Amino acid sequence: MSQATDFHRGAYADGSYLDLTGGTWHLQDSQMKAGWIMKLLASHPEAKVNTVCEIGCGAGGILASMQTRMPETAQFTGYEISPQAHEMSRQFENDRCQFILGDAFADQRHYDLVMAIDVFEHIEDCFSFLRQTHEKGRYQIYHVPLDVHASGILRGKNAWDSSGHIHLFTLETALKSLEFTNHRIIDWFLTNGAAELPNRKARTKVLNTVRYAMQKAVSERFVARLLGGYSVLILAE
Incomplete structure (x- = not known):
C-alpha cells in the first residue's frame, strides 16, 4: 500500500491533515471564502436561506464569518470528522451556531x-457524497479547486500529496459532476485563490502579476485553464 493511500485513509x-495545513486548517482563508459565498447568495435573493449547514466545516471559520453577515434569525450547523478541527471550531460556538x-x-x-x-475533491466516492449532499438541503453551495490546468500538467x-485532493477537476468536469448527481446548476463564478487567499498570495506573487495581465488580455477562464490558481464557487439545487 502506498504512503499516499495510507495518508488519505x-x-x-x-x-x-492538520499538519499539512501548518496547524491552521486554513482558518486564515475563512473570511475571504465567506465573502465569496455571501456575494453568490446576494445575487439570488430568491434563494431564501435561514438554516445553513456546512459539511466538512474544518475549524469553523466560514460559518462564524457568515453568522456576522446574515440576519439574526439564521441558524448554522457545522459537521466535521476531524477531532483536531472540531476542537478549533468550538471557539465559534454560540446559541445560533453549533459544531458536531x-x-x-x-x-x-x-x-x-x-x-x-x-471538500468533495477529498472524498473517495465523491459521487455518493454529492448525491447525499443534494438530498440534505434545498440549495447547495460547493467550492471546488480547479487543479487540472496546462501549467500543472506540464x-x-x-x-494528492500537497493538498490531499484525490479527484482533480477542470471547470467543466466540476459542473458535470454536479449535473451527473442530480443537481441543477443555478449560478457559478471563478474565485482567484492564488491572488486573494492569505495562505497563497505571498507564494504566488510573481505569477499573479501574469495572471492579472492575461485576464485583461484574454479571459479569466482561459487563465484558469493555462496557469491554474482558481476554484469555482457553485450554487445549485
Missing part, C-alpha cells in the same frame, strides 16, 4: 442551504 482523524463531530449524513436534519467548501504537478 486516516489523515483527517489522526492529525496528519461526526457524519453529517447520520443526522436526519434537513437545511435550507448545505455547503461543501473545498510540470507533473500532483495535488
Whole structure:
C-alpha cells in the first residue's frame, strides 16, 4: 500500500491533515471564502436561506464569518470528522451556531442551504457524497479547486500529496459532476485563490502579476485553464 493511500485513509482523524495545513486548517482563508459565498447568495435573493449547514466545516471559520453577515434569525450547523478541527471550531460556538463531530449524513436534519467548501475533491466516492449532499438541503453551495490546468500538467504537478485532493477537476468536469448527481446548476463564478487567499498570495506573487495581465488580455477562464490558481464557487439545487 502506498504512503499516499495510507495518508488519505486516516489523515483527517489522526492529525496528519492538520499538519499539512501548518496547524491552521486554513482558518486564515475563512473570511475571504465567506465573502465569496455571501456575494453568490446576494445575487439570488430568491434563494431564501435561514438554516445553513456546512459539511466538512474544518475549524469553523466560514460559518462564524457568515453568522456576522446574515440576519439574526439564521441558524448554522457545522459537521466535521476531524477531532483536531472540531476542537478549533468550538471557539465559534454560540446559541445560533453549533459544531458536531461526526457524519453529517447520520443526522436526519434537513437545511435550507448545505455547503461543501473545498471538500468533495477529498472524498473517495465523491459521487455518493454529492448525491447525499443534494438530498440534505434545498440549495447547495460547493467550492471546488480547479487543479487540472496546462501549467500543472506540464510540470507533473500532483495535488494528492500537497493538498490531499484525490479527484482533480477542470471547470467543466466540476459542473458535470454536479449535473451527473442530480443537481441543477443555478449560478457559478471563478474565485482567484492564488491572488486573494492569505495562505497563497505571498507564494504566488510573481505569477499573479501574469495572471492579472492575461485576464485583461484574454479571459479569466482561459487563465484558469493555462496557469491554474482558481476554484469555482457553485450554487445549485
